[in-house]
Amino acid sequence: MKYLYYPGCSLEGTAKEYHESTVSLMAALGAELEEIEDWSCCGASAANNVSELLSFVLPARNLALAEKMCQEKQEALDILVPCSACYLNLKKVAERAKIDFGFVQTINTVLEADGLEFGNHLEIRHLLDVLSRDVEPDWIAKKAMVSFEGFTAAPYYGCQCLRPYAEFDDPERPVSMERLISSTGAAVLDWNMGGVCCSASHMSTKPEVGLALVKRILSQAKSADMILTVCPMCEMNLEAYQKEAGLVSHESFSITILYLPQFLGMALGLPQAQTRVDLNLCVTPVFWEKYCGMTSRARNVRIPAPKAE
Amino acid sequence: MKPESIQTSFNEVKEMVQACIQCGTCSGSCPNTFAMDHTPRKLWRMVLGDQAQSVLASKTFILCSSCYTCTLRCPRGLPLTEAMARLVQLARKANPLLFKKSHAFYDAFLQSVKNHGRVNEAGFMTHYFFTMKDPLLPLKFTPLGVKLMRKGKVAMPAFNFGLGRGSRPRGKMAAIFEKIRQMEQHP
Ligand code: SF4
Ligand code: SF4
Numbered sequence: 001m002k003y004l005y006y007p008g009c010s011l012e013g014t015a016k017e018y019h020e021s022t023v024s025l026m027a028a029l030g031a032e033l034e035e036i037e038d039w040s041c042c043g044a045s046a047a048n049n050v051s052e053l054l055s056f057v058l059p060a061r062n063l064a065l066a067e068k069m070c071q072e073k074q075e076a077l078d079i080l081v082p083c084s085a086c087y088l089n090l091k092k093v094a095e096r097a098k099i100d101f102g103f104v105q106t107i108n109t110v111l112e113a114d115g116l117e118f119g120n121h122l123e124i125r126h127l128l129d130v131l132s133r134d135v136e137p138d139w140i141a142k143k144a145m146v147s148f149e150g151f152t153a154a155p156y157y158g159c160q161c162l163r164p165y166a167e168f169d170d171p172e173r174p175v176s177m178e179r180l181i182s183s184t185g186a187a188v189l190d191w192n193m194g195g196v197c198c199s200a201s202h203m204s205t206k207p208e209v210g211l212a213l214v215k216r217i218l219s220q221a222k223s224a225d226m227i228l229t230v231c232p233m234c235e236m237n238l239e240a241y242q243k244e245a246g247l248v249s250h251e252s253f254s255i256t257i258l259y260l261p262q263f264l265g266m267a268l269g270l271p272q273a274q275t276r277v278d279l280n281l282c283v284t285p286v287f288w289e290k291y292c293g294m295t296s297r298a299r300n301v302r303i304p305a306p307k308a309e
Numbered sequence: 310m311k312p313e314s315i316q317t318s319f320n321e322v323k324e325m326v327q328a329c330i331q332c333g334t335c336s337g338s339c340p341n342t343f344a345m346d347h348t349p350r351k352l353w354r355m356v357l358g359d360q361a362q363s364v365l366a367s368k369t370f371i372l373c374s375s376c377y378t379c380t381l382r383c384p385r386g387l388p389l390t391e392a393m394a395r396l397v398q399l400a401r402k403a404n405p406l407l408f409k410k411s412h413a414f415y416d417a418f419l420q421s422v423k424n425h426g427r428v429n430e431a432g433f434m435t436h437y438f439f440t441m442k443d444p445l446l447p448l449k450f451t452p453l454g455v456k457l458m459r460k461g462k463v464a465m466p467a468f469n470f471g472l473g474r475g476s477r478p479r480g481k482m483a484a485i486f487e488k489i490r491q492m493e494q495h496p
Contacts, residue, residue, distance in 0.1 A: 009429075014462045038480055040480065040482065046422075047422075109492070110489055110492065113481055113485050113488040114480045163376070197340045197374050206372070209344045281460070
């Protein structure tokens with residue numbers, strides 16, 4: 001397994017732990033990742049509001065860089081993208097390029113200024129796509145050092161890795177995380193909020209609306225030990241506003257929110273320096289207690305108890 | 310923006326939802342309907358009825374969080390999320406004053422992309438606060454900012470000299486931006 005890797009801006013800042021845990025997990029799975037050299041921002045949701053052309057050129061620049069690397073290596077590699085927003089921006093350009101030749105020409109007229117050419121030769125794949133389809137689930141079960149038996153995990157997919165492009169999962173009833181969760185021994189929470197919107201950027205622009213959406217998700221996951229995410233925006237919305245969401249609904253929330261690769265990394269016994277669970281904003285003391293009780297019974301591994309805040 | 314060009318853009322949106330049969334699936338699927346002044350179905354009705362003014366005065370499209378559920382479920386296969394985004398762009402152009410804050414936000418964001426190729430979250434927020442000339446604005450972002458700073462996820466703006474991993478110029482970003490500006494002026 002070998003991939004080109006596009007981290008995106010969030011993974012260099014607020015979602016550092018998503019980046020580090022992804023890289024460590026992929027290494028543990030024996031996959032080779034090579035970061036796209038000199039990659040740049042995909043435009044996020046800003047470019048689209050200022051110039052349509054810019055919103056296509058920014059992702060295309062990265063695809064062109066990836067193609068250049070593949071050309072030099074003489075092999076076609078898939079592009080692995082952990083951030084769902086970046087994934088969708090890259091994917092939109094690639095999908096339109098398939099059916100609109102003039103579109104590709106216009107993009108290339110701009111990219112010429114940077115000495116690049118976009119040919120749309122590579123596949124763009126979300127991290128969840130790669131984990132659920134390229135990795136043998138039994139492999140994780142076999143290599144797992146820590147069994148998560150007794151834990152219940154709520155798989156939270158969010159929107160943009162599922163829709164509008166149904167590449168690897170059912171966009172209405174997503175299931176791709178379930179086998180991965182089961183392979184660690186944990187139970188999968190049976191809920192129907194997995195693909196329901198976390199309100200994305202509403203949380204900073206229209207907090208009342210954002211909190212209402214986050215509250216709905218958190219209250220359905222109350223019986224779970226953790227919610228697993230695959231997107232920096234979802235992670236932030238679910239972990240950073242639990243107190244506020246509790247205030248508006250007269251409930252109290254305290255639910256551990258982890259990125260999927262962090263959770264799988266923990267199951268494989270990766271140290272905290274690799275899973276970076278120390279960076280998450282919400283890992284509850286109850287979770288740590290249960291987890292440490294369990295790791296002490298695990299086969300010969302000693303995982304130092306992390307400091308709870 | 311000239312009234313004619315508003316009309317042209319509005320007609321493009323109308324074209325996108327032309328085949329709507331008013332079934333209401335979009336309204337029933339939308340997680341934000343509760344906060345909207347018009348449900349999505351109603352908004353499409355207004356678009357088809359050429360009520361440009363009332364459509365642009367609505368908050369509905371601002372409340373779209375791009376979850377793509379309506380696009381997925383619409384029995385006519387209409388690109389509804391895309392149409393919502395078009396209305397946002399249109400409203401921004403028609404009413405620049407009303408969208409002053411978000412303009413400044415996006416401009417600061419893209420300035421960071423132009424200069425560094427990547428977005429340094431703390432750096433671009435400083436720029437945004439500066440442009441807005443609103444001393445109270447940073448306070449709104451403080452609680453989260455403090456949580457993140459404690460985890461070392463964002464640097465203190467004052468100590469951020471642009472030497473981070475993400476802040477070296479990437480390729481010929483400025484040339485790309487310039488080329489786009491030219492192409493958009495003389496299509
Ligand atoms: S789901 Fe589609 S057809 Fe039905 S009301 Fe909405 S836009 Fe119209
Ligand atoms: S894409 Fe926008 S309008 Fe459509 S269901 Fe989602 S939030 Fe509602």
